[in-house]
Amino acid sequence: MVAPLVENGIISGNFNLLIALFIGLGFGFVLEQSGFSSSRKLAGVFYGYDMTVMKVFFTAAIVAMFGLLFFSLFGWIDLEMIYVNNTFLYSAIIGGVLMGIGFIMGGYCPGTSMCAAAIGKIDAMVFIVGIVIGIVIFGIGFPIWEKIYTAKALGPLKLSDLIGVKDGVFLLLLVVIAMAMFYAAEWVEKKFPRDVY
């Protein structure tokens, strides 16, 4: 097992920070090339006139999941060392709902707003100011919602384990679902008129 390279000491912590810059560069570049620097394109996913977000998002997740599973199969990566997000049931739901409100109102998410601000979108810069205010509000009020924030801690729980199937079977199911969603996305885009922005 060689990867994760940092965890196994193959590359140093400092070098890792430089690599982070380049990974971010790739991230920002792909987001912008895919049109994620446009709020009207992003919001299209909620109205059916532009389903790019869904297509990019699910394709990316599936490609990364295939990569992780095959790399693990080849013995290249130790999946035990891959960070699996901890599940705090209530907090994850509250957070998701608040972010959904933020998305439909603001038209961006944090990553895409950085990308859009980089090419000069003023609405994205204002959105970023909003993010900072929001995080400060959360931090100051933290004692109020600390209990709910840490409630129902389920640890690094994997959905495949929860429903009791192997990761590979789970991924196959996800691919089938994604294919159906892509098919629906292509159909719905034809139904709704698309602006040029």
Next chain:
Amino acid sequence: MEQSTIESGTHKREKPYINPYIGGVLLGIVLLSAFFIAGEGLGASGAFKNVISVCAAPITSADNTTGFFAKAYHSLMEDSKKWWIVMEVLGVLIGGLLSGALSGRLKLKTEHSPKITKKRRLVFALLGGMFFGIGSQFGRGCTSGAALSGMASFSVAGFLTMICIFGTGYALAYFFRKNWI
């Protein structure tokens, strides 16, 4: 199809966006590289939190280790790996700028539906950002850190947060339709 070529021809010399599925594969490869090299996925909101915690450090007292930002600040000072996401988000800015420059999309403007005013768009952008800021802390990450990277690592939280983000968006889309369509 024809109309879009005419539009892009008469407007500025903007290059078209890439095919979303190709974009998705490329994004997947970037995400996989992050896992392969650093052992964790991509993110964005964590960088905001970290930078805010550094700025807040002079305000919060030194022996305060229980506050939300104080905790983040102390772990930043102890573990250089916590800077990873800050560097990554700096990279996002550079990558976005580079892509925009190469495709002729660098332009200072407020993007909004012709049906609403610029002011209305900016007010909603600010409010949306605030909701996203608060939500990203509850969610322990945003669309990239919690939803995308969480999903890719099969995490329950990742799928749950993703469903809640998009589900809420769809549930409320009707009420905000004037802003977008």
